[in-house]
Amino acid sequence: MAPEAHGQAVTAPPATTATSSRVTSPKEQFGFAIGDDYQLATYEQLTAYWRRLDEQSDRMSVVDIGKTAEGRSQWMAIITSPENHRKLERLKTIARRLALAEDVTTEAEARALAAEGTAVVWIDGGLHANETLGAQQLIETVYQLVSSTDQEVTRILDNVVVLAVHANPDGHDLVANWYLRERDPLERSLDDLPRLYQKYAGHDNNRDSYMAALAETANMNRVLYREWFPQIMYNHHQTGPIGTVMFAPPFRDPFNYVYDPLIPTSLDLVGAAMHTRFVAEGKPGVTMRRGANYSTWWNGGLRTTVYFHNMIGLLTETIGNPTPIEIPFRPERQLPSNDLPFPIEPQTWHMRQSIEYSLTANRAVLDLAARYREQFLFNIWRMGRNAIDRGGRDSWTMYPRRLQKLQAAQGGAETPRGPRGLAGNAPRALFDTVLRDPALRDPRGYVLSADQPDFPTAIVFVNALIRAGVTVHRATAPFAVQGRTYPAGSLVVKTAQAFRPHVLDMFEPQDHPDDFQYPGGPPIPPYDSAGWTLAFQMGVQADRVLEAFDGPFTRVADELAIPAGRVSGAPTARAYVFAHQTNQAFRAINRLLKAGDRVEWLPDGRFRVTAAAATRARLTEIATATGVSFEAETGPAATAGQVLRPMRLALWDRYGGSMPSGWLRLVLEQFEFPYEVVYPPQLDAGALSARFDVLILPDGAIPESGGGGFGSRAPRSANIPEEFRARIGAYSSATTLPQLRTFLEGGGTVLTIGGSTSLAQHLGLPVGNKLADAAGAPLPTDQYYVPGSILRVKVDTAHPLAHGLRADTDVYFDNSPVFTLPSDAQARGLTAIAWFDGPTPLRSGWAWGQARLDGGVAIAEARVGSGRLVLFGPEITFRAQPHGTFKFLFNGIMRGAAR
Numbered sequence: 001m002a003p004e005a006h007g008q009a010v011t012a013p014p015a016t017t018a019t020s021s022r023v024t025s026p027k028e029q030f031g032f033a034i035g036d037d038y039q040l041a042t043y044e045q046l047t048a049y050w051r052r053l054d055e056q057s058d059r060m061s062v063v064d065i066g067k068t069a070e071g072r073s074q075w076m077a078i079i080t081s082p083e084n085h086r087k088l089e090r091l092k093t094i095a096r097r098l099a100l101a102e103d104v105t106t107e108a109e110a111r112a113l114a115a116e117g118t119a120v121v122w123i124d125g126g127l128h129a130n131e132t133l134g135a136q137q138l139i140e141t142v143y144q145l146v147s148s149t150d151q152e153v154t155r156i157l158d159n160v161v162v163l164a165v166h167a168n169p170d171g172h173d174l175v176a177n178w179y180l181r182e183r184d185p186l187e188r189s190l191d192d193l194p195r196l197y198q199k200y201a202g203h204d205n206n207r208d209s210y211m212a213a214l215a216e217t218a219n220m221n222r223v224l225y226r227e228w229f230p231q232i233m234y235n236h237h238q239t240g241p242i243g244t245v246m247f248a249p250p251f252r253d254p255f256n257y258v259y260d261p262l263i264p265t266s267l268d269l270v271g272a273a274m275h276t277r278f279v280a281e282g283k284p285g286v287t288m289r290r291g292a293n294y295s296t297w298w299n300g301g302l303r304t305t306v307y308f309h310n311m312i313g314l315l316t317e318t319i320g321n322p323t324p325i326e327i328p329f330r331p332e333r334q335l336p337s338n339d340l341p342f343p344i345e346p347q348t349w350h351m352r353q354s355i356e357y358s359l360t361a362n363r364a365v366l367d368l369a370a371r372y373r374e375q376f377l378f379n380i381w382r383m384g385r386n387a388i389d390r391g392g393r394d395s396w397t398m399y400p401r402r403l404q405k406l407q408a409a410q411g412g413a414e415t416p417r418g419p420r421g422l423a424g425n426a427p428r429a430l431f432d433t434v435l436r437d438p439a440l441r442d443p444r445g446y447v448l449s450a451d452q453p454d455f456p457t458a459i460v461f462v463n464a465l466i467r468a469g470v471t472v473h474r475a476t477a478p479f480a481v482q483g484r485t486y487p488a489g490s491l492v493v494k495t496a497q498a499f500r501p502h503v504l505d506m507f508e509p510q511d512h513p514d515d516f517q518y519p520g521g522p523p524i525p526p527y528d529s530a531g532w533t534l535a536f537q538m539g540v541q542a543d544r545v546l547e548a549f550d551g552p553f554t555r556v557a558d559e560l561a562i563p564a565g566r567v568s569g570a571p572t573a574r575a576y577v578f579a580h581q582t583n584q585a586f587r588a589i590n591r592l593l594k595a596g597d598r599v600e601w602l603p604d605g606r607f608r609v610t611a612a613a614a615t616r617a618r619l620t621e622i623a624t625a626t627g628v629s630f631e632a633e634t635g636p637a638a639t640a641g642q643v644l645r646p647m648r649l650a651l652w653d654r655y656g657g658s659m660p661s662g663w664l665r666l667v668l669e670q671f672e673f674p675y676e677v678v679y680p681p682q683l684d685a686g687a688l689s690a691r692f693d694v695l696i697l698p699d700g701a702i703p704e705s706g707g708g709g710f711g712s713r714a715p716r717s718a719n720i721p722e723e724f725r726a727r728i729g730a731y732s733s734a735t736t737l738p739q740l741r742t743f744l745e746g747g748g749t750v751l752t753i754g755g756s757t758s759l760a761q762h763l764g765l766p767v768g769n770k771l772a773d774a775a776g777a778p779l780p781t782d783q784y785y786v787p788g789s790i791l792r793v794k795v796d797t798a799h800p801l802a803h804g805l806r807a808d809t810d811v812y813f814d815n816s817p818v819f820t821l822p823s824d825a826q827a828r829g830l831t832a833i834a835w836f837d838g839p840t841p842l843r844s845g846w847a848w849g850q851a852r853l854d855g856g857v858a859i860a861e862a863r864v865g866s867g868r869l870v871l872f873g874p875e876i877t878f879r880a881q882p883h884g885t886f887k888f889l890f891n892g893i894m895r896g897a898a899r
């Protein structure tokens, strides 16, 4: 079928209704079979092949779902029977109506639609590009679905619309071409990739799904949550747990408390179909549950965000490599168990075998979807209705902390080690008074007032919700709720909607259970973050509404533009001032500096731009784009401020690419900061102050202890293209440290984040570790453990580094460094900017032993010669999400460039 651009209907009937008798096989197309040793098809080849299949087969049409970060088309193949292709728009409509469950209000209507519709199943590949199996199996899967005439495929095509989605085109070409650059197959290796396989995020491209800051995520979110609403989505990964071939669902605990209980039971259903098929086909070595560390706690991965949208998200992790590998002998994987019913013998393993396993897994899912088509369609409606119902009445979500409250109400201690620590009968009355306390009801909705200090950031937040399919309303007139009046333009997110679990998850704190290997033992690390509440990370002010409410609200159809700012005062004004509270103020400054305007940072935190010839016109443009309002300065001029100079900003990176550095590139580009990327050899070469005013060292740039060898190991291959050779190098105390010291002493600014704050110790500054015992050893994890979570810090907002921030700010914290400063810190040039103030800083996630943080310093500045070293312990730019702490970075940059 003819390719269709994104957004256009894909309804054109095929020229012929007869099933294609003959389509080109991968071997005919590429000259090798998919999975042959030492071979990989590139994305460019995949594109040409899919276009050909599209022309040859009336079962398939190829759709461009949007551009990638590097400008490629991201292809999705829609595969179903020719009959279904002719009514694709109708099938899409049915899938959407059942998933959103808004206008389908009766069970009878839902059952009728389910009977008419087809299941929609998403199968992807290639997200993590160095996991080459994913994209290769996708090519073979598509080929088999368009060419097979067996009964099972026919049933699948009749009952299922398959969305075969390539998840990372850029990375696929990078990795495949890297592997194939060696002519001798025996020399081919996936090692030593020179840069990230997603332009900004690399492996973290699977950590972006609720934010959708990356182009590919935004493309896929649109297909998932706004166009196709698949009931099942299957996300392919590599590699399998050692001693096995594959991990497949179901998953281990912890559960997540906000999504529908049909999610875990459906994961069991689909998982059982997969495992049963493997055993029946004589394919051993597939493990599940505690066979690996994957859980369903976290929102934010491609596979996990779907749970919060009532979709069944599958993950497999499968071994495989175009270069044959060994399955080692692991005695602990030989005894069968419920986690691994059919162990595998150690052996040499070829890529083709991994392809066969992937096909088995895909077939199991598609066959189940075909046979239980109506049930999957009906159940997604059921979940959507449940969500709408719960959002429209008083309802409660059960969290571990509430059981702790209960225990306290019974006179017990408030710190059980795990919710399972509770046993025995409790008085029924406590259920009603504690667990059904009206104050603990789930919100009916949230209001984001348009008069909050950084409303443009609230818009960015709401746009992330919209990209994830959430329904948002905007007030067309002022209104009052719960005794508070809100201006027109305020935003409203109600929870009576199908994707309520996602709404709750973006606004409410995550309450991760205390999860230990055994009572008193070490913690079980969460698979990813323990807490991530996006509203907190972004510093968005949202009022929780516990009662039914309404107002002059209109539904927002698509992503919102930032409301334009104003330029006020006489056109002849000599200067204009603007506020520091919005992140967008920095975009405005960067545009003004680029245009050659004179911008000052005033002592009270505001900015002032001197009016030159074209300034006023420029301000009007900038106010429209950024929402920043400029006010003409009247009366006597305010105290002179520091003059901002055009940025000479360097950002550290390393050979292979650092993800924290990559995300920083994205943040800097979003806010239009000019920057240059520097690698260890450029740092070692010195003369840094001649080129830069500010150097950013993200997590991973500086070793936490010791001297050299950090940053990147030397590539093993001698065959590194010229353009990447100057990137090879590592931090060392002998060569890098003296250059950093010279840069600082000469007046430079170094901004360190996370682990790289250890530079303070390397420089011999009197900065101590708050999280150490009396002997200086790090606290053991059974006493203190804070995996990725959101904590609250007190901020000295009078300090220029914290201008525009709030006195209480939420920071993203991941076992991050926390400092102590000596009593004579001020005299020694050390200043605390943010610190933990109290024994319970946890806002969202898990913070075991959090009282140990009390009084610890989170952010500090140190004078070094005439320069400044800034220590950001928390991850203030983590995955480009915590917009609420970006200003720390921006202030640090501007301060380094100010005179």
Ligand SMILES: [Zn+2]
Pocket (backbone or CB within 6 Å): 128, 131, 236, 237, 238, 239
């Ligand atoms: Zn992966």
